[in-house]
Amino acid sequence: MIIGAFFWSSIYLTAQTPGLGTWNVLTGRFNYNSKWNAFIELQLRSQQTFNHFNYHEVKGGIGYAIHPTLTAVIGTGRYITYQLNDNFKTPFLVTENRLWQQLIWNQSFNNFRIEHRLRAEQRYTSNGYRNRFRYRLSGIIPLNNKTITNKTLFINTSNEFHLNNEGVFFEQNRYYLGGGYNFNSQLSLQVGWIYRSDFFTQNRAQYKNFLQTSLQFTFSKSKNATNKNIGSVD
Numbered sequence: 166m167i168i169g170a171f172f173w174s175s176i177y178l179t180a181q182t183p184g185l186g187t188w189n190v191l192t193g194r195f196n197y198n199s200k201w202n203a204f205i206e207l208q209l210r211s212q213q214t215f216n217h218f219n220y221h222e223v224k225g226g227i228g229y230a231i232h233p234t235l236t237a238v239i240g241t242g243r244y245i246t247y248q249l250n251d252n253f254k255t256p257f258l259v260t261e262n263r264l265w266q267q268l269i270w271n272q273s274f275n276n277f278r279i280e281h282r283l284r285a286e287q288r289y290t291s292n293g294y295r296n297r298f299r300y301r302l303s304g305i306i307p308l309n310n311k312t313i314t315n316k317t318l319f320i321n322t323s324n325e326f327h328l329n330n331e332g333v334f335f336e337q338n339r340y341y342l343g344g345g346y347n348f349n350s351q352l353s354l355q356v357g358w359i360y361r362s363d364f365f366t367q368n369r370a371q372y373k374n375f376l377q378t379s380l381q382f383t384f385s386k387s388k389n390a391t392n393k394n395i396g397s398v399d
Contacts, residue, residue: 184213190379197386202228219247236269261290276311279304301325313347320344338362355379
């Protein structure tokens, strides 16, 4: 509610970016056992609908289940941002190597699941070193089953804050609303809408809509492996 009020009260500051961009995500997860898991993820992003691609990333990490409802993750990745007016047009605008640490806490209320994600990032960019801190609140509801199992339709939503310890404190907000289908224990598809808000110095802001498509593959070594994390991706 507070963030929503902040958005609308700030709308007169907006420099609107036209068009619907896309985020295209491919995730692979490997569940080793009930404690350990790993993942790798690829992303391509565009400023227009499947055109003017200006960003890609590859990242991966290792997770450890401290408790059935609490997981710690450490990860790293390579992120490259290109010029805005073409497809992967060089020279690069920004290149970045990133490390992060995060905690994911899940709560369940009947068939409704809430996820809290806290992340601290160390960002080594071509423009210098930066820290960033992120908090995401997510909710997911299965529609045709009591839990996320085989052949399950679901809806999910999330809101994430990006905070800095220098410069603009509240740097970015991402709101997501979408749905998906869990085919089986190995494959899940999600499609949704992202409303991204970026905030700059001198009371400037930019708002942009994106279509996100995410395909997730999961492989498990044992039947007691950690459940995969169906829900909003990065």
